[in-house]
Amino acid sequence: VARLAASAGVERLVDVSAIGADPASPSRYASSKAAGEQAVRAAFPQATILRPSIVFGPDDHFFNRFAALARLSPVMPVIAGGTRMQPVYVGDVADAVMAALGRADAAGAVYELGGPRVWTFRELIAYVLKETHRHRPMVDIPMALARLQACLLELVPGKPLTRDQLLMLARDNVVAADMPGLPDLGIVP
Numbered sequence: 001v002a003r004l005a006a007s008a009g010v011e012r013l014v015d016v017s018a019i020g021a022d023p024a025s026p027s028r029y030a031s032s033k034a035a036g037e038q039a040v041r042a043a044f045p046q047a048t049i050l051r052p053s054i055v056f057g058p059d060d061h062f063f064n065r066f067a068a069l070a071r072l073s074p075v076m077p078v079i080a081g082g083t084r085m086q087p088v089y090v091g092d093v094a095d096a097v098m099a100a101l102g103r104a105d106a107a108g109a110v111y112e113l114g115g116p117r118v119w120t121f122r123e124l125i126a127y128v129l130k131e132t133h134r135h136r137p138m139v140d141i142p143m144a145l146a147r148l149q150a151c152l153l154e155l156v157p158g159k160p161l162t163r164d165q166l167l168m169l170a171r172d173n174v175v176a177a178d179m180p181g182l183p184d185l186g187i188v189p
Helices: 003-005 028-043 063-072 088-102 122-131 143-153 163-170
Strands: 014-016 050-051 076-078 110-113 139-142
Touching: 003 028, 014 028, 014 088, 028 050, 028 163, 050 088, 063 076, 063 122, 076 122, 088 110, 122 139, 143 163
Parallel strands: 014 050, 050 110, 076 139
Antiparallel strands: none
């Protein structure tokens, strides 16, 4: 897309990547996001890169997955419960795309997008249980057991848990203190 946009004379391009994009990451997701950013930059150096944390909205695959699990399971598994996340609303991400397209100072910049609150993974699971009115005990799953489960579950259609997801859960998913974000684009999350 970046190559074709550049050759067509497009003036502005926004690439939506992800917090944690890192070419040295052991996670295929994070390293592929970094490779995508590098490819965009090579073809379209003035592209704006947006790196959202976990994006939520009506049909998201994060909160809805755990809400479905809360309906079916007598317990809520918690893996890496202390990992910090900063979920961002899909509408705020869309607003960030539009703001980045309209601002000359956003050309070539990288923004990390997070919501107004940093949560631990355990807090997010508790929030899902509260909002879905499910009373389930939260059970900490040791990482060794989670890896074993992931080896099996990544073979199931829909891949409910993968080893790559576990690698991502091992790292915080929050806006870095030194990175511009939604407020720099004029957006209150």
